[in-house]
Amino acid sequence: MTHAREAAAARRYLSEGERLQPGNLARVDWGRKLPAVKRYPPRAAVRPADPLPALLRDAYGWTRYQWDDWGQATSLPGMANLALGRPLRAVPSGGGLSSSELYPVGEVPGLPSGAYHYDGAAEALDPVRANVTPADLGLDDTPLALLITSVFGRVSFKYGEFGYRLQCLDAGLLAGQILAVLDAAGLGGRLHTRFHDEAAEERLGLTPTAERPLVAVAVRGLPPAAPAAPGAVPLAAPALPTEHTRPPQVLDTMPHTRTLCAASRDGTGPGAPLPPPLVPGPAWPGDAVALPPPDADPLRPDALAVARRERRSLDGRFGVGPITLAQAATVIAAARHTWEGDVGSRHVLLYCLVNDVTGVPRGAYVYDPAGHRLLRTREGDLREEMWLPPPQRWLLGDQRCAMAVYPAGDYAAGFAACGDRWYQMQNIAAGAVAQRVLLAAAGAGLSSRIMCAAAPADVAKLLALPPAHRPLCEILIGPRGHNVAYAQPLSAGDTWPARTPEVTP
Ligand SMILES: Cc1cc2nc3c(=O)[nH]c(=O)nc-3n(C[C@H](O)[C@H](O)[C@H](O)COP(=O)(O)O)c2cc1C
Known part of the structure; x- marks a missing residue:
């Protein structure tokens, strides 16, 4: 753990890790590309009550299947096998690789309280674990939080260490979309970048070397949760995603990202300081x-x-x-x-x-x-x-x-x-x-x-x-x-x- 003022791991990542951009798409091993989704055993999927389905779809649903045309680029050596068809979401993502996953946690309308995973393809929720609350993650004043995690392996095969920069931006883009969608629905949201990461990993059964919780949005203004619908299966232990879509443990192959992620657990806790707002410098008259x-x-x-x-x-x-x-x-x-x-x-x-x-x-x-x-x-x-x-x-x-x-x-x-x-x-x-x-x-x-x-x-x-x-x-x-x-x-x-x-x- 480094002292706050040193931030040695982050400085090292900026000078060494972020610089390691692959540069040449032809050298990417596209065979290592992962599925852009995490799926749980499909028969367990459940549908929450309104307004959650529309909110989740508007925030992170799949919007279109895109057939890319790379024109002259595909005639270059090594480029002929680029995957040219892919599903895309409401939010952009680095390389279109959908690094983020989304988990409603707490009082989900119409379902027993717990942690769920959003399956955009099925427009449904996978029950992950019963009785998990936002308070377990350190978010005390909200009945429902939307937790955004990031899957390292989805971007690392293409971008290596540089990918972590994209993962953090991707998570922010999704958080921004969620806040806009909540505003438009007459609800509200609160962005939390400080919460108990380890508790989130433990409660949701995430593997820290494969998938990292990055940000949560506390949902405000939802009407009190309706009683749980019959049929939702409360799970005592975290459910596991299917083998094919389980995020692989790749963090150990990226030393700068691994060190940064380990050091970033420092700095959590209520009342921790923030830097002052950024202001532009003075302008010359006429400029x-x-x-x-x-x-x-x-x-x-x-x-x-x-x-x-x-x-x-x-x-x-x-x-x-x-x-x-x-x-x-x-x-x-x-x-x-x-x-x-x-x-x-x-x-x-x-x-x-x-x-x-x-x-x-x-x-x-x-x-x-x-x-x-x-x-x-x-x-x-x-x-x-x-x-x-x-x-x-x-x-x-x-x-x-x-x-x-x-x-x-x-x-x-x-x-x-x-x-x-x-x-x-x-x-x-x-x-x-x-x-x-x-x-x-x-x-x-x-x-x-x-x-x-x-x-x-x-x-x-x-x-x-x-x-x-x-x-x-x-x-x-x-x-x-x-x-x-x-x-x-x-x-x-x-x-x-x-x-x-x-x-x-
Ligand atoms: C953080 C981030 C970085 C990106 N960087 C590049 C880039 O360097 N070059 C590029 O052509 N596109 C870049 N993109 C665009 C993505 O390729 C694009 O968002 C993705 O293919 C999904 O398509 P969509 O935005 O139409 O949904 C970036 C997107 C994100 C979110």
């Missing part, structure tokens, strides 16, 4: 761009339903031309939204690169949420500097994105307050902000793609970040583009036409 008020809340219930359906990572080229200042303001203001919880959007600053936004000079900016304005950090046309290496270059035409936004954090301040655990806390907060940005972009009729391909040091230079700020991911945004992948709807609740016409202006 501030006032933003118009955002369009009506882009995540109000009807808009969220559209955004959930329309959000997808653009596989192809963005549409040509600028986006409007109102669209840009709506997307950027998504970072202004706050939620209840230990870490929040106040721990994330949004930087952005403006390439083609009506009325805004090209350059790099930081968003000042208090003044709802952009403060310029660099002037000029920076598109050439954000040009990515292949294969993204061929796939995305990223130079043509009208705007790119970069959630950024401050590791040093967080390590000083929270120690190693800040690594996951910071990335979870960034993921939650990123998901709001993606939903707002979809709601504003724009295409987007979240990415982690660029080296943080290069992005920091591109945006002229102060030394303390580190970019955590990148979101390309532009006019609706032409999607080369073909997506078939999957979720029973969705009725959009089988082939949505994509327009290229």
Whole structure:
């Protein structure tokens, strides 16, 4: 265990582990790809009472089966066997590998109190263990919590140590989606990145070297639980997933991630300190761009339903031309939204690169949420500097994105307050902000793609970040583009036409 101020394991992971990106997709052994689901013996699955089925489906249900088209990339040596068809969810995930699993814990409407696993394919819950409560996890003031875990092996075969960064962001994206879905349903949620990890592992029968609990959302405002339906089987011992879908124990093959995860158990406990909110530096006169008020809340219930359906990572080229200042303001203001919880959007600053936004000079900016304005950090046309290496270059035409936004954090301040655990806390907060940005972009009729391909040091230079700020991911945004992948709807609740016409202006 390291002293909070040292955070030696997290610093080592940042300098050694995060750097170990595979780089070459042709070297990935796709035969080691795991199922993107965890399934329990199917006959035991149960259905909770309303409103849980719709909430879970909207948060983490499967939305479509996508047939990718990698075009010229598949003609390269070693690339011919890429899996080109895959199911995708309401939230994005690194590599589309669905690293997260979701467990309702506590008073689940219509079922005996306990821990359950969400099976999105069956739109049902697998009973995992009876009589587990949020209080067992250290969450005292809620009857129901949604626990998000992450499966190392789903990403490690492709990304190695770098995968843990994606896992933390994936968990944050899902937490952000859950908070948005709860808001839209007139309920509420509280984000907890500090809870008793070991108790969660023990109560749910998770293997720490295979699957790690990362974040929980306490659900607020549910009507009192209805009596349990007959037929749900309370289990005294944790149920085990099927052998084929049981997460493999791979953590020992990744020393930096293993050390970071072990050290991150430090820093739990009620009342533990948090770093101060992040604020943008002072702006020079004339370098501030006032933003118009955002369009009506882009995540109000009807808009969220559209955004959930329309959000997808653009596989192809963005549409040509600028986006409007109102669209840009709506997307950027998504970072202004706050939620209840230990870490929040106040721990994330949004930087952005403006390439083609009506009325805004090209350059790099930081968003000042208090003044709802952009403060310029660099002037000029920076598109050439954000040009990515292949294969993204061929796939995305990223130079043509009208705007790119970069959630950024401050590791040093967080390590000083929270120690190693800040690594996951910071990335979870960034993921939650990123998901709001993606939903707002979809709601504003724009295409987007979240990415982690660029080296943080290069992005920091591109945006002229102060030394303390580190970019955590990148979101390309532009006019609706032409999607080369073909997506078939999957979720029973969705009725959009089988082939949505994509327009290229
Ligand atoms: C944390 C994270 C990092 C990602 N990094 C990249 C990337 O570097 N390059 C890329 O092309 N796509 C990247 N993606 C996009 C995923 O490939 C995409 O979300 C996934 O295939 C699922 O598709 P969907 O977003 O359309 O649901 C990333 C997604 C996430 C969540």
